[in-house]
Amino acid sequence: MGICLSTTKSPPSRKQNTNPSNRWSRVRSSSTTKRNEDAMIHEHAKAAVEMLLQQQQQQTNNGGVGLTFDRSTSLRHVGANSKRYQPLPRSSSSRARLGTDPLVPVQQLLNQKDVNLDELETSHIVLVHGGGFGAWCWYKTIALLEECKFRVTAIDLIGSGIDLFDTNSIKSLSQYVAPLTDFLEKLADGDKVILVGHDFGGVCISYAMELFPSKIAKAVFIAASMLKSGQSTLDMFSQKENTNDLMRQAQKFLYTNGNNLPPTAIDLDKMLLKDLLFNQSPAKDVALASVSMRPIPFPPVLEKLSLTDANYGSVRRFYIETPEDNAIPITLQQSMISESPPEKVFRLKGSDHSPFFSKPQALHKLLVEITKIK
Numbered sequence: 001m002g003i004c005l006s007t008t009k010s011p012p013s014r015k016q017n018t019n020p021s022n023r024w025s026r027v028r029s030s031s032t033t034k035r036n037e038d039a040m041i042h043e044h045a046k047a048a049v050e051m052l053l054q055q056q057q058q059q060t061n062n063g064g065v066g067l068t069f070d071r072s073t074s075l076r077h078v079g080a081n082s083k084r085y086q087p088l089p090r091s092s093s094s095r096a097r098l099g100t101d102p103l104v105p106v107q108q109l110l111n112q113k114d115v116n117l118d119e120l121e122t123s124h125i126v127l128v129h130g131g132g133f134g135a136w137c138w139y140k141t142i143a144l145l146e147e148c149k150f151r152v153t154a155i156d157l158i159g160s161g162i163d164l165f166d167t168n169s170i171k172s173l174s175q176y177v178a179p180l181t182d183f184l185e186k187l188a189d190g191d192k193v194i195l196v197g198h199d200f201g202g203v204c205i206s207y208a209m210e211l212f213p214s215k216i217a218k219a220v221f222i223a224a225s226m227l228k229s230g231q232s233t234l235d236m237f238s239q240k241e242n243t244n245d246l247m248r249q250a251q252k253f254l255y256t257n258g259n260n261l262p263p264t265a266i267d268l269d270k271m272l273l274k275d276l277l278f279n280q281s282p283a284k285d286v287a288l289a290s291v292s293m294r295p296i297p298f299p300p301v302l303e304k305l306s307l308t309d310a311n312y313g314s315v316r317r318f319y320i321e322t323p324e325d326n327a328i329p330i331t332l333q334q335s336m337i338s339e340s341p342p343e344k345v346f347r348l349k350g351s352d353h354s355p356f357f358s359k360p361q362a363l364h365k366l367l368v369e370i371t372k373i374k
């Protein structure tokens with residue numbers, strides 16, 4: 001997530017940083033003819049949301065003991081001092097999808113016979129969400145990858161998705177990313193995965209690459225922060241002369257420790273989510289995000305990464321650009337690519353900051369293509 005700090009304005013008070021309204025203005029669509037196009041993904045959406053809700057309820061009933069899906073997995077981490085988080089209300093939408101990513105049967109997009117899993121270094125893909133998001137945002141990607149028989153794990157970082165920890169109590173990047181590092185640590189010797197990080201998830205997978213390079217076959221950065229050693233996410237955005245006015249308007253800093261201390265988290269104005277993150281995404285996905293997104297912990301944003309060529313540098317990196325991105329503009333993405341070139345760069349034409357919503361089929365095709373690169 002892009003972070004814009006103004007040095008000319010005094011820190012806002014707690015009252016200024018608390019949004020008393022959580023209403024979302026619903027986008028009306030006059031078209032009903034496109035609904036049949038969306039039938040397959042709509043069914044996947046309902047199934048994914050129902051699974052997440054069932055998991056949340058069973059976790060609550062079982063005292064926080066997580067459940068796993070058959071092939072795709074949503075991971076959460078429970079700390080000893082976890083603070084309960086009130087689940088948000090369920091959202092539904094029957095509006096027609098946008099025509100930005102026409103539905104194409106997965107067999108037509110990519111012949112499953114072309115994906116011989118036995119020839120891949122690994123068929124296990126681990127999806128790491130961005131700041132404020134959760135494992136829920138990958139529901140289309142999970143469904144499409146499973147159609148091709150990939151094993152998929154979608155992780156909820158601390159204080160994200162259905163993880164109940166209070167975001168304002170997160171103190172460090174290592175704490176925030178613990179569900180990912182715990183997962184990698186438990187992988188059997190010889191097992192490898194492909195890490196896919198979106199937005200601030202790029203920082204999280206970079207941190208994991210430094211710790212567990214032998215367990216990571218490839219790393220994919222999607223509209224993500226791809227930092228150099230000694231750099232923080234805040235550093236990356238601060239060095240750019242052109243500030244992101246929309247991001248600045250959307251940010252709401254939270255000061256749960258008092259206004260005289262640094263912010264504890266960043267919330268985003270629900271009324272600006274569509275323009276900032278989902279300007280090319282279907283209305284129903286914007287509605288899902290508006291009731292599912294949570295604050296972004298601030299301390300990890302300030303933390304500088306320590307990366308070495310021997311560890312981080314030994315993992316093959318790939319970057320997927322999103323040219324219609326209003327959160328991490330394409331110029332900033334290209335600047336990161338230029339300063340730390342990956343093995344290969346792909347571009348998702350017409351994608352906003354959230355291609356798993358705006359361009360799910362095209363994103364799926366690129367991910368499968370990356371798994372096949374020798």
